[in-house]
Amino acid sequence: MSDTPFVVPMLKQLANPDGATTLAGLAPADTPVLRPLAADVVVMYAIDRPNRLEYITHKTLAIMGMGLEALHQLAVRNLPRCLDRIQLHDCGDGVIGISAGGTFEATLLLLDELWPRLAPHLPGQPLAAIPSRDLIFVIGSEQPQAFELIAARARTALAERRHALSNAVFIRQGNSWSAYNN
Template sequence: MPLSRDVANSYPAAGPDAPVLEEWYADLVVGYHLPPPYGDRLVTADDLTELDLGHRQLRRTAAGNLAGQLERVEVHGLPPVFTLSFDGVEATLLTSDDVWSSLAEQVEGEVVVGAPARDVMFVTGSESQAGLEKVHRACERVFFAGHENLLSRHLLVWRQGGWESL
């Protein structure tokens, strides 16, 4: 699950209760979420020990879990801007190559996303000036409103199988 660097910095940086976090793109890091019955929280170093998992295994397990749930992704809207729905954790979709490969055929140019909050995802194409402007304005509105779980004002472009800041 992507987190803003500000949120990530609010957690302990070391020790058994420190969440397992990985540097990612722009101003985002990735954390791994444990659902109930484990407390609805981020995976910690202690959890890795208890579950006998390494970082690489954790990443593979998380990717497999996400891949198994992708049929629940919903695309809303019409070009030049789409929104995605995914049970309140839309930003998690940023970690799935399959989602962006399939959406690439529906936009003008490269896929560009705005993920201003964990549960808000806007999608457009790099060659749609109107779409880029709408996504940028929509992201700014989410930040201005002080939405819960803010992530990033930066737009990201899907290029050669990975994200880059636009």
């Protein structure tokens, strides 16, 4: 598969995250490939071009000769190459901000190998907020007032709403994320 383009995952907010929604005016083959993550967030896939990201449509996926699972695995494998050094930032009260270059922070939810490494900093289960594609905050569920603290981060006021993601709080159980309702 040396002709395979460099594919990356992107998290996007979708009002109807069941993946069955077609975007207004587009034929089903021309709609972006979606994979539900949790709450109102889906994973979309893009080809990383020199000056832009080109979202993969169902037609493109068929041309690539891949299924959704193979596409997802490829994109997640490529993700570390898009990241700067992952850094943890103490935001107070047990909340940790994570930075990795300014574009793909929210996609860190997809890196299964990251979460065991963060476990010593997150007592209990990881709770996460991704108010925009370049912001991710985490806290351990056993931290005092964990839900309230991370929910406040999920509602972070954004100067730039263009890359807004979600006001939801996410919890990691096993190797997957789901919406957390306290």
